[in-house]
Amino acid sequence: MSMDEFLKYKEEIVRLRRDFHMHPELGFEEQRTSKIVEEYLKELGIKTKRMATTGVVGYLDNGENVTIALRADMDALPIQEENDVPYKSRYPGKMHACGHDAHTAMLLVAAKILSQRKLKGNVRFLFQPAEEGLNGAKRMIDDGALKGVDKIIGLHVWAELPSKVIAISPGPIMASVDHFKIIIRGKGGHGASPHQTNDPILCASSLITSLQSIVSRNISPLESAVVTVGKISGGTAFNIIPENVEMEGTVRTFSEEVRSLIERRLGEIVKHHSLALGCRGELIYKKLNSATVNDEELAQIGKEVASKITRVVEQKKTMGGEDFSEYARIIPGLFVYLGIRNEEKGIIYPHHNPRFNIDEDALPYGTAFEVLITEKLLNS
Amino acid sequence: MSMDEFLKYKEEIVRLRRDFHMHPELGFEEQRTSKIVEEYLKELGIKTKRMATTGVVGYLDNGENVTIALRADMDALPIQEENDVPYKSRYPGKMHACGHDAHTAMLLVAAKILSQRKLKGNVRFLFQPAEEGLNGAKRMIDDGALKGVDKIIGLHVWAELPSKVIAISPGPIMASVDHFKIIIRGKGGHGASPHQTNDPILCASSLITSLQSIVSRNISPLESAVVTVGKISGGTAFNIIPENVEMEGTVRTFSEEVRSLIERRLGEIVKHHSLALGCRGELIYKKLNSATVNDEELAQIGKEVASKITRVVEQKKTMGGEDFSEYARIIPGLFVYLGIRNEEKGIIYPHHNPRFNIDEDALPYGTAFEVLITEKLLNS
């Protein structure tokens, strides 16, 4: 199919996207969205199955041995939209400010087109809930979404790229995301008698200072890593030394080796800084997402496919996270970026901003990419 | 008067004390207490005046030029009493857990006795509200409580001293109490992109670590000083670097010179640690109480007077604070301690403890001391 043919679907994609945009639903609450998805797929003759509460999986099966999955996420954000558009969010305090409305719309139309094509293999459509910090991907996998799937493709609209440009890179492109909590247990007492206490606020301070050494000294300068403490809280009164201080933070990196190293070093620093100051430290470390790592071969194929319909550039890595990584850990995956920035139209705001918007002219290119790479992978 | 004569007043003192104990009132809410005090003094023929809202000042004037003030504080604490005694607090969540009930009772009876004695000078009775952290003393002074007063005597029951023992020392005995708040203003942002932020949590940590150097390096080891951060709070999520961090703490010392030095050093450290890490630091420093410093001569006289009725010991300094300091900054003052500990009776709990209690056998010694030192100061 030529790009011209895909452009004919623009109206439908936009109509779907605007409908989702007006009715944004938070993670695991995508009731309306998933119902529309389900019905749309059924009308195409595609069998569907519910997964992860509000997720929908479509099965376009041709009795072949090869299966390619295409994934879209459906959840919105707890943000009050500030755009003044006819299709503005109807739900106060909720907004599709990350483009998942477009992801769902593009993939539905890709399903329609693919259902009409002759394919030498099966296609699996993953309409996933709860990408924003809730790891809906993991839930989909637990419910069997990847069963029998060979490769998976994901696509994200991207506000930093000019409209219609597609960005693809092999290897790591989004960081792993971990959460940690540190509890320092000291001994409280009167602020005027520090010698009768073990001051957990001083201990926490010393510890945070020392955590900087993980990135500055323990990680190769050629690797990327972040250790951030985002929250600290301890004490109730100016003149009382508290019993405990709690901290929460995040770790980001692209390599499992570095990730393990950081977890180990965090543990050592928490333990020994606490003991040095007469306290006991506890580290609760929770891995959220892995790094999103594109398969080398898929990336190469993706570039070739995309370059037939638009300009293709390298995608720069970011320390942000994406739960597409959960799929790509298990089977070869490719996560590509579709530019939707258009300065002439004033579409310049970053993701998660109340003024985030999408140049809808780009959307047929997303659908086209999904269709074409599927055909390429199944038919060549 | 001999001690035997004072002991005859024990029953009255105890009755008054128990009544106050059953009806504890917090700072500036001493409505019932002050009304009782007022009426008691009026019956003695002592003129009274309201000051500091719920404070009462009694004037026993003999037309002389010399005036000695005796001070008692009247406020209770927001503590739920756990003693099982007939005179247990009737007011839930409030308790005389620092002995101010006894202070008021002892001084009322001292006023009765003094009103019957021939004195070559005037006596001023200061029944002060709100000693516990609200600096009622300052309000009394502002309202004129010290006008025309030459010297002032205060007395505190003390759980660390054996019953009936009186402790007196010249010079500094209780520390100055200051409150400080530090606000670190950085630049917030995503926890995965620390380079786009100025991390106020790291800045606060570095700063708290550095604050230790004030006591360890800037203050003479022969002086006493405390700099405590009792509270720290910053951030709302594990993956967001916040804009601000706030800390609160207290400074204690005995010398105005050291106090000024600490305030200056705090300011320097807050300013420059913040600038070193790209933040702006703000220090809000508030002096609460000065150190309580006993007049040398009064202490000597106090020891002589007390040794006629009981055992006298030296009082050890504490870093705790007392707003009696406000009076003693202006005129010569003496603050003495009356032992009320009695292990046999199970009276062993510290001040501000829900089981704090008083060996009432000691109370006549407090009244006796107040009467005798007043006579000594006016008549000899």
Next chain:
Amino acid sequence: MSMDEFLKYKEEIVRLRRDFHMHPELGFEEQRTSKIVEEYLKELGIKTKRMATTGVVGYLDNGENVTIALRADMDALPIQEENDVPYKSRYPGKMHACGHDAHTAMLLVAAKILSQRKLKGNVRFLFQPAEEGLNGAKRMIDDGALKGVDKIIGLHVWAELPSKVIAISPGPIMASVDHFKIIIRGKGGHGASPHQTNDPILCASSLITSLQSIVSRNISPLESAVVTVGKISGGTAFNIIPENVEMEGTVRTFSEEVRSLIERRLGEIVKHHSLALGCRGELIYKKLNSATVNDEELAQIGKEVASKITRVVEQKKTMGGEDFSEYARIIPGLFVYLGIRNEEKGIIYPHHNPRFNIDEDALPYGTAFEVLITEKLLNS
């Protein structure tokens, strides 16, 4: 020319290399080496000029407008050789442990070959002294070595690569190298009276701890940077607080923007940490080498040329430095790596190791690359 033709020169390259290897000379002391280079070039009819004391520049001019430079470094290291080979270093405590002997030999033979070829441009041969930490490149440039040169090619034998493999990457490949010195001036005094001093040892400690935040918080996790304090020294006696503490360290990075940021942050931290603790801090920051950045186009051409004679791989960046960067800052430059590791022959030791050696079978590939890329650049 085919690789077979180049292989005929192997004996000559090896002979030259072994001669240089037996007579290693330290930076700016390359008297014997440079004399041999000079005579060799003169015999080829190539005009020479002395630069940077012991450097030699050869001019193969054809009266054309285009000039390509080829650079070899000539200096050895102050290391005692531990290899047991017939051509072992004759000079005690000196050794060609970084392969500069091979660089010189390969380039001499490349000059011989190029002097016999028909070229549509000029070739400049840069035999540079003092690459090891003395920045001989800068001295060569100051003496005019790059005058009229359009592009420059450098080649380094590399112990981490299998023999004969050539590694080439576009963009930054070796880090910039800076030196810094920090002097903390406090106020000395008796160790028993810290309050009469401003302790520079505590100040330096606090500062080094805070320096970690540059890499951990101020630099993008997607950039590479190192800030190392390698030396600290202060004080003469256990019981005397000294006047001063001195530190020395190094900064490494690939980007001028990051480099400037680090220099600025170092200055801010030194200044404000010192002021926070009553000291004065001084930062003396000296840029040694810039990052070595390969020209994109030259890298592409290099890959093509090399792939005709051997296997070509990507070169991984290192935080080590190389003064070839001085040339490549001014004109487009390409720095390539020639594998010389051969485990079967026991050639496995890293650079600067007393057992470092070279698989001499690889050397004709270096000469071939130098000849072929020159021809490619001048004749196509």
Next chain:
Amino acid sequence: MSMDEFLKYKEEIVRLRRDFHMHPELGFEEQRTSKIVEEYLKELGIKTKRMATTGVVGYLDNGENVTIALRADMDALPIQEENDVPYKSRYPGKMHACGHDAHTAMLLVAAKILSQRKLKGNVRFLFQPAEEGLNGAKRMIDDGALKGVDKIIGLHVWAELPSKVIAISPGPIMASVDHFKIIIRGKGGHGASPHQTNDPILCASSLITSLQSIVSRNISPLESAVVTVGKISGGTAFNIIPENVEMEGTVRTFSEEVRSLIERRLGEIVKHHSLALGCRGELIYKKLNSATVNDEELAQIGKEVASKITRVVEQKKTMGGEDFSEYARIIPGLFVYLGIRNEEKGIIYPHHNPRFNIDEDALPYGTAFEVLITEKLLNS
């Protein structure tokens, strides 16, 4: 004896003092001094014994059971005298800049006088070497100097006190002096590859910062303590992370409890800060002198005796050390201070200063005190 009688000895004391002053000898090198002392005592009929190499002990025995010791120290300092006086030091680079010349002279004359008095007890004269940092006192005790002694008196001329004034206080007056050495063993390596090392310089910095918490948090604000790191040294080059860092410092306090606490806390901080940063820390803690603590009763007697001949004041504690503490740990001891400051004569320089001098008019008061307290202790 009246003060007038003592004043007759002034000339002799001054003559002796000036002779010692002209011939200063460092610790354990007091050959000339001890020979003069020995001969002087022998002429008085006082038996002598050598101890601690250059120490001299005189025995004025009356066959009684009670023995009082009087102690003087004899060593000078490695300082070049800058006073322009006829009796200026004859030995370049050596000077009696702490008054030990006067101590020896005063005690010799006291011995003369006491040898002529009728005493109901024995007197032991301790002429001790090496007080300045070498703990000659310990050596004297090891050699038996205190055998059979009941009480000991020491006297120090004092530049901060006006001439002739005697200062005496009960309890602790000079601090204990301890020496510590900390070795941090990390893992060295190239400054560009911190992740392959365990940086001992960062570890030492973090540790020194944390040491501040001992004084600021672990010691009661009512106690006195100093923890000073006076020396730090690590690393040989700006671009190499060293294997080790070494630190040396001192601890001062007045209480054995606090001293033990500090030693323990030092150990904990050294151990755990090292482990937190991947290093191993070693603490070598050496107790030099104990605190000098005056016996309460002796202090009272001393005040009474001194007040008969001069003005007596309280002596302020100092964090400086004195090995007289070694004697006073074992038997009741009293260490008193004799003022020798005289601004009119320009005698204003502190101890250990090249312009330190003594108002010799004060010296007979020292002799008088030594004689009178001995008589008081033996005869009353």
